[in-house]
Amino acid sequence: MLTAVLLFLPLAAALLLLFTKGAAARALALGASLLEFGLAIYAAFAFKATGTASFDLNYAWIPSAGINFHLGLDGLSLLLVLLTTFLVPLILLAAFKHNYDNPSTFYALVLFMQTGLIGVFVSLDAFLFYFFWEVALIPIYFLAGAWGGERRVAVTLKFFLYTVVGSLFMLAGFVYLYLQTGPGVGSLAPHSSELSAFYGLTLSASEQSWLFWLIFAAFAVKMPIFPFHTWQPDTYTEAPAPATMLLSGIMLKMGIYGTMRWLLPVVPLGVSQWGFLVVILAVIGIIYGAIIAIRQRDLKRLIAYSSLSHVGLMAAGVFSLTQIGLQGAVVQMLAHGVNVVGMFFVADAIERRTGTRHIPDLGGLTRRTPILTVCFLVMLLSTVALPLTGGFVGEFLLLAGVYQYNAWVGAVAGLTIIFSAVYLLRMFQRVMLGPDSAFSETITDLTGGELLILVPLIVLVFWLGLFPGTFLHISEPAVTNLLSLVGR
C-alpha cells in the first residue's frame, strides 16, 4: 500500500496543480513533494533489509496476458526512492527561483516525472517497468522542450528519439523473454512478465548474447555510455536548470538501476560474454568525457561532460560484478545525484546573477560571495572525490571493484579522479578566483532561500562521506541477492 501511495501521490498533486495558480501552486507542489519525502523516510524506517522486496503490492493488471501491477521495495529501490524524493523538493525550490511561463504546468510536470521515476524504481513486472520507463520520458521532454534554450527543438527531438528507440529495443527483448516464460502462480494466462519469472528462465548462451544488447540499448542510452551519449551534453545544456537536475540527478540513475535489476540477473551469460566490452566502453567514456570537459567554456556543458565521465565509472563498477563495485555504484548513485544537482544549482545561481555561463566572461566572483564560494567548493570537491565527501566513498569503492575485475582497467579508470580535479579546479579558478571580471563587484551572495537548497545537499555530501554505512547496510542484502542471481 505504501508503495502505491508513494507512486501516486505526486501524480495526484500534479493533477491538482493544473487547477491552481501562483503562490498556491508553489505551496501545493512543495508540500506534496515534502510529504512524499516524509513517506519515503517512513518507508526507510519500516524497511527490513533482506534480500527480497518489502511492501509488496500485486494486482492483475492485464489478466488475459498475465501482466501484473506488481510493486515492491528492496534495499536498492528504497535508496533510489529516497534519492528521488529528497531531490525533487530541492529541484522545485530551484524552479521557484525562475519566472517560467505557466509555472503550475512546470511544477506539475516535475511531479509527474517523479511518479514515472518512482515507478521505474519499484516495478517488479517487466511491462510495468517499461511503462514507467516511458512515462518518465514524456514530462522531461516537455520540460526540456517547452522551457529550454534557443536550440531546444532540435536538441530535444534528438534526445527523445535516442531514448525511445533505445527503449523499444528493450521492449523487444522483454517481449521475447516474456514469451519464454510459463504461466505465473495462480494465473490463467500462458505467460508471465514478472521479474521473478524472468529470473527463473534458463536461456541458451546465444540467446542471452543478443538479448543482452537489446535490453542494454535502453540503459546505455539513458546513462549514457559512450558511444550512445551524443544527446546528453546538448540536452543538459539546453534544458532549463531544474530539468537538467532531474535528468542528471535522477534520470541517469534509471540506466544504472535498470542494468542492476533487469539486465545482470536476467542474462548472466550475456553479461559474462559482453561485460568486458562494456567496461572498456565505460572507461573510454570516462577519459573522453574528462578530456572534453577540460576544453569546455560553457559552465553547464562542462558539468554535463563531467557527469558523462563519472557515469562511466559507475557503469564500469556495475559490470565488474563484484560486491564492492556494485555497492560502490549504489553509494555513487546517491553521491553523484547530490553532487550534480548541487553543481547545476550553483551554475544556475551564477547564471541568474551574471546572465552568462561563458567561463571566460566570469572571474573574481569570490570577493563578494564568500558563502557561494564555500558551497561551490564543497560540491566541487565531492565531485572530485576528496575524502570526507560522498564522492570519495563512491568512487573509492567503484575503483576497488574495477581493480578486482581487472587491474589495468582499474588503473586507467582511476584517472577519472585526476582528470576531474584538473577540469573542475581549473574551472573554479577561472570562475570564482582569477582576474576580476565585470561582475566581480556587483555580484550578490547566496540568499537564505538558496541556502535552503544547498545546505541539505551539503549535509548529505558529508553524511555519505562520513557514515556511508547508513546506506550500504540498506542495499547490502539486495546487492548480495543480485550477485547470487548473476552467479547462478
Next chain:
Amino acid sequence: MTSIILLSVFGIINLFLGFLRSNKVLLPGAMLLLLIVFGVNLADWGQGTQSFYNSMLVVDNYTVAFTGIVVLTTIVLLPFSRSYVVAGEPNLAEYYSLLLFSLVGAVMMIGYNHLIMLFVGIEILSVSMYVLAGSSKRDARSNEAALKYFLMGAFATGILLFGVALLYGATGTFVLSELSTAVAAPANASLQPMLYIGILMMIIGIGFKVSAAPFHFWTPDVYEGTPTFFTAFMSTVVKTAGFAAFLKLLAVALPDAQGFWLPTIQAMCALTLLLGNVGAAVQTSTKRMLAYSSVSHAGYLLIGLVASRGNLIGEAASGIFFYSLAYSIATIAAFGVLKLVADHRQRDDYAALNGLGKTNPLLAFSMTVAMLSLAGIPLTGGFFGKFFLLAAAVGQGYIGLVVFALVMSMVGLYYYLRPLIAMYLRPAEEGATPVPVDGIQTVTLALLALLSIALGIVPGLLSGIL
C-alpha cells in the same frame, strides 16, 4: 441486426429532422439516435451467435465488438460538424443521414456471413463516402477527391466483385462456412487456379478499401481534398469495418488457403509499413501526414491478420479490436483538433499548430495524447494496441516482421513529434487568437483524451475479449 434496422430508420428520421434547418436539433438528435444504437448493439454481447436472412448476416461477439467501435467513433465525431452550419450549408441533414446510412454498410461488412452481403455492405459504405468526399461543392480539391475516390473505388469494387464471382465459380457457394469446407477439400482440382485468383482479387479489393500498400496511392490525395470532418470518418470507420471484414474473410472462409494468403498479406504488410511511415515522414501538411499515418496503421493491423493465422478469436483478433479502438479514438481527436485549427487559421501545415499550447491548452493537450497514442508511447491506448498485435505476432514466430514494424514505428516517432514541437516549442504567429471551441467539442475532446489514457492505464478492461 437490430442495429442495421435502427440505423436505417434513424437515417430517414434524420433526413426529416432536416426540415427544421437547425443544428441545435440535428446534432443532439443524431448523437442521441447513435447512442441508442450503441446501447442496443451492446445488449447482444455474450448472446451467442444469432443468424439472420438464411444466415447471410450473423450477430456474435465479434460483430458486437466492431460495431461498437464504428458507432462510438461516429458519435464522438459528430460534434466537429459545427462549421458546416456556420457556413450556411443547406444540406446538413443529408450529411448526417449519409453518415448513418454508411454505418449500415459498415455494420454489414462486420456481420456478413455471405459474400454478397460483404459486397453490398462495402457498396453502401463506399457510395455514401463518394458523396461525402465531394460535399464541399465549391472547393475544387474536394471535387477532385470525390472523383478520384469514386473512380478508384469503383474499379476496386469491380475487382472485389470479380473475385467473389471466381470464388463462387470455384467452390459453388457464397456462404463463409461452406466456402471453408470447399477450400479444405476441393471437389475439382482443376478449379484451384480460379480459386486462388479469386482470393487474390478479393484481397486487392479489400486492400484498397483499407488503404494497404500497394493499393494506398489514392489515400493522401483523397484524404487531403475531402473536408476534414469526413476524412476523419474515412480513416476510422471505413478502416475498422474493412479490417473486421478482412479478418473474417481470411479466418472463417479461407483458413485452409493460408499457404497462399499468408505470404501475400505479409508482403503487403511490410510494404504498407514502409510506404506509410516513410511517406508520412516527408510531409509538410498535417493532414497529409495523418493520411500517410493511416496507411501505416493499416500496416500494423495487417500484422494482426498475419498473426491471426485464420483465427477469429484469440490474441490476434483481440489485438485487432483493441488497436482499431485505440486508433479510432486517437485519430478522431487528431482530425478534430486539426479541423478546428485549420478552419480558424485557414491552413493545415505543421505551422498552423504553432503556439497552440499557449492559445488553446485543451486542444493542444488532446492533440498531444492523440499523437502519443498513434506513436505508441505508453500511458496511451496506442501503446497497448501495438503491444498486443506485436506480441501476438512474435508468439507465432514472425520475428522478422515484428522487428521491421518496430523500426518503422521509430520512424513514426519522428513525424508524430512534429505537431507537438509546433504546438509547444514554437511561438504562435503575431496576433494569433485562440481557436474558438464550443462546449460540446470541449467535452468531446477531453473525453477522447481520457479514453486514450484509460486504455493506456487499464487495458485489461478490453484486452483479450475476443
